[in-house]
Amino acid sequence: MGDATESTVSGVQVQHGDHIDTIESVDFVFRAQRKLSFTYGAIFFAVTLGIPASSVWWKGWYATPIWGGFTANYLFVSLLYYIFLWAMAWTYSKQADKLDLTLETMADEIAAKAGKEG
Amino acid sequence: MNTIAIVLVVGLILFTIALSIFSRRFTRTTADFYLAGRKVGSFSNASAISGDYLSAASFLGVAGAVYASGLDGVWYAAGFAGGFMVVVLFIASALRRFGEYTVADFAFGRFGSNRIRLITVLAVLLTSLFYMAPQMFGAGTTWTVLVGKGIFGMDPYTSGVVVVTAIMAFYVGVGGMKGTTLNQIFQFWWLMFAMIMIVVFAFGNGFSYPKALADASKTPIVNTKSMTVADLTKPDAKTGKTPYDAAATIMTPAEMAKVDEAIAAGDTKAKVAVALPSKNKLHELRDQLFNEPGHRYNSFDQFSMVLALVLGTAGLPHILNRYYTNPSGAAARRSTFWVLVFIGTFYILAPIAGLAGIAFIRDYLANGGTIAAANVHGLLVKPDQIMPTLAEILGGQWLMGIVAAGAFAAMFSTIGGLLIAAASAVGHDVYEKYIDPNASERKRVIVGKSAVLFFSLLAMGIGLAIPKFGLDQAYPALIAMMVTWAFAVGGSAFVPMLLTGIWWKGTTERGATAGIFVGLFGAIGIILMNILQTLGVIGKEGIIGFLGSLTFPVLFTFPLSLLTIIIVSKLDGELPKNVDQIWMRIHGTANERHEKQHGLDKVGTMFAKK
Numbered sequence: 001m002g003d004a005t006e007s008t009v010s011g012v013q014v015q016h017g018d019h020i021d022t023i024e025s026v027d028f029v030f031r032a033q034r035k036l037s038f039t040y041g042a043i044f045f046a047v048t049l050g051i052p053a054s055s056v057w058w059k060g061w062y063a064t065p066i067w068g069g070f071t072a073n074y075l076f077v078s079l080l081y082y083i084f085l086w087a088m089a090w091t092y093s094k095q096a097d098k099l100d101l102t103l104e105t106m107a108d109e110i111a112a113k114a115g116k117e118g
Numbered sequence: 119m120n121t122i123a124i125v126l127v128v129g130l131i132l133f134t135i136a137l138s139i140f141s142r143r144f145t146r147t148t149a150d151f152y153l154a155g156r157k158v159g160s161f162s163n164a165s166a167i168s169g170d171y172l173s174a175a176s177f178l179g180v181a182g183a184v185y186a187s188g189l190d191g192v193w194y195a196a197g198f199a200g201g202f203m204v205v206v207l208f209i210a211s212a213l214r215r216f217g218e219y220t221v222a223d224f225a226f227g228r229f230g231s232n233r234i235r236l237i238t239v240l241a242v243l244l245t246s247l248f249y250m251a252p253q254m255f256g257a258g259t260t261w262t263v264l265v266g267k268g269i270f271g272m273d274p275y276t277s278g279v280v281v282v283t284a285i286m287a288f289y290v291g292v293g294g295m296k297g298t299t300l301n302q303i304f305q306f307w308w309l310m311f312a313m314i315m316i317v318v319f320a321f322g323n324g325f326s327y328p329k330a331l332a333d334a335s336k337t338p339i340v341n342t343k344s345m346t347v348a349d350l351t352k353p354d355a356k357t358g359k360t361p362y363d364a365a366a367t368i369m370t371p372a373e374m375a376k377v378d379e380a381i382a383a384g385d386t387k388a389k390v391a392v393a394l395p396s397k398n399k400l401h402e403l404r405d406q407l408f409n410e411p412g413h414r415y416n417s418f419d420q421f422s423m424v425l426a427l428v429l430g431t432a433g434l435p436h437i438l439n440r441y442y443t444n445p446s447g448a449a450a451r452r453s454t455f456w457v458l459v460f461i462g463t464f465y466i467l468a469p470i471a472g473l474a475g476i477a478f479i480r481d482y483l484a485n486g487g488t489i490a491a492a493n494v495h496g497l498l499v500k501p502d503q504i505m506p507t508l509a510e511i512l513g514g515q516w517l518m519g520i521v522a523a524g525a526f527a528a529m530f531s532t533i534g535g536l537l538i539a540a541a542s543a544v545g546h547d548v549y550e551k552y553i554d555p556n557a558s559e560r561k562r563v564i565v566g567k568s569a570v571l572f573f574s575l576l577a578m579g580i581g582l583a584i585p586k587f588g589l590d591q592a593y594p595a596l597i598a599m600m601v602t603w604a605f606a607v608g609g610s611a612f613v614p615m616l617l618t619g620i621w622w623k624g625t626t627e628r629g630a631t632a633g634i635f636v637g638l639f640g641a642i643g644i645i646l647m648n649i650l651q652t653l654g655v656i657g658k659e660g661i662i663g664f665l666g667s668l669t670f671p672v673l674f675t676f677p678l679s680l681l682t683i684i685i686v687s688k689l690d691g692e693l694p695k696n697v698d699q700i701w702m703r704i705h706g707t708a709n710e711r712h713e714k715q716h717g718l719d720k721v722g723t724m725f726a727k728k
Binding site: 012013014015016017019020021023025026027029030033034037040041044048049051052053055056062063065067068069070071073074077078079081082085086088089090092093096097100103104107 | 189192193196199200202203204206207208211326327328329330331332333334335400401404408409410411417420421424425428447448451452454455458459462463465466469621698699701702703705706707708709710711712713
């Protein structure tokens, strides 16, 4: 990996060339990332488990044709579920990229601050 | 024997070999052999992951499941696709940022012990073998259907297993990850092309999705089965009625006359195809219609099946290994998005093919057409034959050839990924770390290639053993069943360790090791009990009987493994001394920013000359 690590007063930092991560900045972004991933995860599992739950208990969902032979159950599982997955994956990736950018900005600020003090 | 199909399959094989030989020139280091030099772009990697993931079970099995079971078959496809959400949300970028070669490397780097690396290697090998078994079985059965003849004195099934093994050992051993990646990209797009062609030909022949679905749902689903005369005429202990009586309520007098003829011949072991009424397992008082759930799964299995597939996907080592070939964590996320687009499109199309098969095959047979596949009451006896049969009806020998080559492409791409995963577990995780850490690059690559050969032969042995143990007779949909087992083993062994290792700093080495152990052997134990119960070795009573009846063990073994990790870690409390450094390696981006600054994150140089 070629990383150089050193302890600092504020904890630990990892340096790759000119770029530094500190445990504080990584922890901050980790918490934001965890919130993002687990929020999306909760939505994903709620929808994914909501499908069989509806198949078991909601007659209007599984037994009423709404378009030709399509029941709401069939239409969602055969088509709309994939659109839901694509939308989730796309928006999640964009938001996770933004978080990476936040870490980058934070790290640059830390490096600049260290440069001024040094 | 279909000449055009065989020519296209042979063409596919030759092209595959040519790509491997081309890639050989660019495979010099272990990073080249196992990871394609970490230079695979998001789109290419997504194509390769999709090829890795879409096996014979998806290409032949999903359309077959929809053809036979309607909505429950569609639900099965959705479960396969949903698994990648767990990967993108919780695993993909962290695994790539950690920047190693294999899942075992991650376990070692995260928890810092040889013990956890070795048990992870064992789990990788067992999961890979569980997943290789249905691919090899698929190779034998596809050869039997397509070619119908053996070579060098072998029967057709053995010929298929041996030929596919030889091709796979050659092309993975020669081409390494670069050759395998290139092949998987090509193979994925070929099988996607085949699926699109089937659907385009169906619509071109007047298929209307909503109307066909309405027509298929007018009357209850009919099951088809090949039974011995003895079983057909055996009365049920409770009702006193025989399957023959049930068949007579569905089949026409002309169809029953053929059954009567087989019974009259007096051979009780002779097999005869019959159509039987279906039962709704979910809503017992309702007829089982095509557009309603309940043909395959009862209320418990509606949940457990999808959880098994969703959690199991993130535990497939050949899929996880591919994430290390991305140039960055963000690229790993983008790759997964494209995987979802590719396989989602595939799984939207496959149920259309399954539904189209019902009307087209029934009408074709009713108009006097004949097909090679066994059929009764206008339906195929083996639903897995829907793709080649429908292709032949819609587009003649050429379309059937394209589909047949697609089936082999699906097997090749998945087996290739599994061989690389198994070889890297032995060559990289064991040989390079413990046996000869100072080995030269050349020697390491040779060991990797030898491991490919070894696991190819092992997979061949498993493929040949399956019919000998009677598993193909015991399980009507064996390929789908065995794929589910692999998902259960990987999902139980790896996913709890990966999730806690990435998201909970308090996970300890003892906790993670115990979790892998419990998940791995818990899942394998339940699967073995299920096999023994199905073969009639153990009964259905008591706790053993209950565990043996579980079709999807991951619903029990995943939480058990997760709970084990949490409890043991809490009791243990001994974190690695450099846990903060490890944490920054998983969640920090300094290395990626450094690579970006110096242009080291660029892709497109997978085949650059050194």
